[in-house]
Amino acid sequence: xxxxxxxxxxxxxxxxxxxxxxxxxxxxxxxxxxxxxxxxxxxxxxxxxxxxxxxxxxxxxxxxxxxxxxxxxxxxxxxxxxxxxxxxxxxxxxxxxxxxxxxxxxxxxxxxxxxxxxxxxxxxxxxxxxxxxxxxxxxxxxxxxxxxxxxxxxxxxxxxxxxxxxxxxxxxxxxxxxxxxxxxxxxxxxxxxxxxxxxxxxxxxxxxxxxxxxxxxxxxxxxx
Amino acid sequence: xxxxxxxxxxxxxxxxxxxxxxxxxxxxxxxxxxxxxxxxxxxxxxxxxxxxxxxxxxxxxxxxxxxxxxxxxxxxxxxxxxxxxxxxxxxxxxxxxxxxxxxxxxxxxxxxxxxxxxxxxxxxxxxxxxxxxxxxxxxxxxxxxxxxxxxxxxxxxxxxxxxxxxxxxxxxxxxxxxxxxxxxxxxxxxxxxxxxxxxxxxxxxxxxxxxxxxxxxxxxxxxx
Numbered sequence: 216x217x218x219x220x221x222x223x224x225x226x227x228x229x230x231x232x233x234x235x236x237x238x239x240x241x242x243x244x245x246x247x248x249x250x251x252x253x254x255x256x257x258x259x260x261x262x263x264x265x266x267x268x269x270x271x272x273x274x275x276x277x278x279x280x281x282x283x284x285x286x287x288x289x290x291x292x293x294x295x296x297x298x299x300x301x302x303x304x305x306x307x308x309x310x311x312x313x314x315x316x317x318x319x320x321x322x323x324x325x326x327x328x329x330x331x332x333x334x335x336x337x338x339x340x341x342x343x344x345x346x347x348x349x350x351x352x353x354x355x356x357x358x359x360x361x362x363x364x365x366x367x368x369x370x371x372x373x374x375x376x377x378x379x380x381x382x383x384x385x386x387x388x389x390x391x392x393x394x395x396x397x398x399x400x401x402x403x404x405x406x407x408x409x410x411x412x413x414x415x416x417x418x419x420x421x422x423x424x425x426x427x428x429x430x431x432x433x434x435x436x437x438x439x
Numbered sequence: 440x441x442x443x444x445x446x447x448x449x450x451x452x453x454x455x456x457x458x459x460x461x462x463x464x465x466x467x468x469x470x471x472x473x474x475x476x477x478x479x480x481x482x483x484x485x486x487x488x489x490x491x492x493x494x495x496x497x498x499x500x501x502x503x504x505x506x507x508x509x510x511x512x513x514x515x516x517x518x519x520x521x522x523x524x525x526x527x528x529x530x531x532x533x534x535x536x537x538x539x540x541x542x543x544x545x546x547x548x549x550x551x552x553x554x555x556x557x558x559x560x561x562x563x564x565x566x567x568x569x570x571x572x573x574x575x576x577x578x579x580x581x582x583x584x585x586x587x588x589x590x591x592x593x594x595x596x597x598x599x600x601x602x603x604x605x606x607x608x609x610x611x612x613x614x615x616x617x618x619x620x621x622x623x624x625x626x627x628x629x630x631x632x633x634x635x636x637x638x639x640x641x642x643x644x645x646x647x648x649x650x651x652x653x654x655x656x657x658x659x660x661x662x663x
Contacts, residue, residue, distance in 0.1 A: 221642070307531060311645050320638030345641045378662045411655065412662050414544030417569045418445070421535050424651040427644075431635065431652045438602045438636050 225344030310341020317345035374408030449568030534565020541569035598632030
């Protein structure tokens with residue numbers, strides 16, 4: 216379920232299979248321009264509010280078919296950076312990480328099986344349409360990471376200063392659960408532990424914030 | 440209202456006036472170690488759940504006196520960076536920005552009067568205790584910014600690449616509203632417009648994410 220005109224358009228443009236689009240009468244002309252092949256359903260605002268998962272519903276809700284992802288082809292991860300999420304739980308964080316990944320041109324995110332479901336409506340909402348462009352894979356990280364054969368960077372509180380780290384041209388960046396960080400067994404697989412140095416006093420950074428700062432550091436060399 | 444043991448402790452340690460601390464019996468021994476002078480109230484979990492603003496209430500709620508801030512002394516902003524928030528609306532974003540500022544040693548945030556109330560329980564929660572250490576001022580930005588007499592950096596979609604920007608040792612970083620960005624009149628006051636370069640396709644970044652990436656860039660030179 217995708218809510219809001221802009222987000223629905225992202226999925227339509229990315230050629231996802233659209234089962235139906237429910238919309239109010241006000242936005243009907245705009246919807247019709249989108250495509251002729253879609254099953255549009257004009258409904259009342261009252262009905263739309265009943266379906267919506269948002270406190271302030273938008274005027275369009277799309278029902279998008281969840282794609283059957285092919286098995287992750289590890290060769291496609293070479294020469295670039297991908298994210299590894301180990302038990303991220305908060306839907307807002309997950310969605311924001313996907314949106315940030317999309318901004319920085321990161322196309323693949325590999326999640327432990329206990330990471331929040333990427334199709335949770337709150338996750339979808341927080342991605343602001345970026346879910347249409349970022350591939351999110353789930354699986355057993357202990358099996359997958361060694362098979363990928365790329366350097367694994369892990370964000371921890373006692374690693375190398377990120378501002379001095381040479382991230383190179385390819386790799387995986389692992390981010391842990393909001394409360395507990397990376398699991399010990401994942402930590403064992405890390406090739407380089409990195410840390411965002413602290414100047415002030417906050418005990419930690421939000422995981423989506425830390426991911427974004429690291430993505431920026433990893434990508435900044437492409438702009439120099 | 441501050442929820443959760445860790446956050447309440449931050450306010451107690453920062454010498455805020457604590458009107459009362461409501462807690463369950465399980466955590467009573469831990470609370471007693473905190474201070475003898477506080478008005479502790481042991482209550483049932485059921486009552487605590489009624490008071491709480493959280494879906495999953497924690498076992499401690501503190502009632503902290505909102506301090507009467509003295510008028511902002513502009514001289515105290517010299518030789519450092521402070522944030523300016525122009526109409527940030529989402530409590531989660533606001534709280535996360537305060538937590539991130541605290542991490543990077545930024546002690547002052549100046550907000551337009553229509554920025555979300557920093558004492559909104561959702562903001563307080565998202566700061567994870569950092570609100571106890573970061574000074575959040577409200578006022579008319581059009582009056583305040585010129586009086587501060589520091590370079591104003593503004594985050595926009597068409598500014599200088601942040602990776603090439605020399606932020607210097609002091610200044611203000613202005614971040615705008617989630618949907619609309621910085622108001623045109625604030626844009627007029629900007630000395631340098633900066634942009635986080637985009638590699639992928641997301642239309643924008645979340646404002647708390649963009650703030651964090653900029654704070655990291657501003658502070659990274661202190662670590663070189």
